[in-house]
Amino acid sequence: MKINKLRQLPRLLAFAAVAEKGSFTRAAEVLGVTKSAVSQQISLLEEELGIRVLNRTTRGVSLTALGESLLSQCQLLQDQTNRIFTDVVNAGANPQGRFAVTFPHAFESNIVIPAIEQLCLEFPGLEPELIVSDKALDIVSNNLDVAIYSGELPDSSYRALPIGAMTEIFCATPLYLHRAASPVTPESLGEHRWLATSWQQQKMPIWHVDCNKSDVIQLNPFARANTLACALKMALRHMGVVLLADVVAKPYLKTGELVHIAHRISGPHWPVYTLHAYHGEKPVHLTRFHQLVSRFFMAL
Incomplete structure (x- = not known):
């Protein structure tokens, strides 16, 4: 006889509830289902196992000898099921x-x-x-x-x-700006040493802050880096102008290590x-x- 074991699991738990409560009605209340649903589960269990696990009388239910043997195993199943759900709840409250x-x-x-x-x-x-x-x-x-x-x-x-959201802004160190000896304006950015990342292009889309319109400017990379951290480190060593996300630049602007230049324009907004x-x-x-x-x- 081939038994579908997964299908039997809810039936075994229903049997345990009836055996412990001594009543289909009280078991149904505990399980949150109807009395007829519990009765059907027990009937299907007995049919597929080929054994009777409960004696039904007008005065209630009692366990058969095989039912008593089965109950102890079902109670272990109940404990394991409760433990699984307790662990899941605890994992949600105390993730590990x-x-x-x-x-x-x-x-x-x-x-x-x-x-x-x-x-x-x-x-x-x-x-x-x-x-x-x-x-x-x-x-x-x-x-x-x-x-x-x-x-x-x-x-x-x-x-x-x-x-x-973050906006990319042009920055450089005070010492670089002193060495460059020329003002950094939107028009003159292409004349300055640009420290580019690998994903930044020479034709850079920009936003004109004062007139609220987009544009494209031509920049000439002096050096390229495959990470933003590397481009930033080169900028902090006074090697040129860098285009940084404002979330990266702000701490350095506060300390004065970098200066926000070309205020009238910004890079992409993300x-x-x-x-x-x-x-x-x-x-x-x-x-x-x-x-x-x-x-x-x-x-x-």
Whole structure:
């Protein structure tokens, strides 16, 4: 006799409830179903097992000898089921294990690292794995929990939570500007040493702040770097002009290490999101991570 074991699991749990409560009615109340549904489950169990597990009388129900033997095993099944759901609930409230996040270099020092530090204080069971990359990484194929993404969203099934927006601005050190001995205006930017990243093009789209219109200017790269961090380090060594996201530039502008130049124009303007692949309710630590990232982003 071939038995569909998965189909029997709810029937065994229904049997255990009837045996413990001594009544189909009280078992139905505990299980949150109708009395007839419980009765049907027990009948199907007995039919497929080929044994009678309950004696039914007008005064109630009692266990057969085989039913008594089966009950102890079903109670173990009940305990295991309860333990599984307890673990799931606790995992939601107290998440543990790997939490993999990818994000561009621009968000590393002043946004993601402080957010992760606070997140681990609140959820000490987490084991963060940070993948810093200026190239967008796919969440599923790279086995990631969340990605911080800047730019227009890709056409995908991922869920996006808005963080804010950032604008690229032109910056240089006071010493470079002194050495250059010429004013940095929108018209003269092409004459200055430009420290470009690999994704920035010579024909740079810009926005005229004062007249609220877009344009394109020609820039001449003096040096190129494949990461924003490298371009920034060259700029801090007075090697030229760099186009930085404002979230990256602000701490250096506050200390005076960099100066915002060519105020009348800005580079591209990018929306910023937290991306995740959950279609139902998000894990509590992912929601909290998004909140923290948004807070540190807005504080810059």
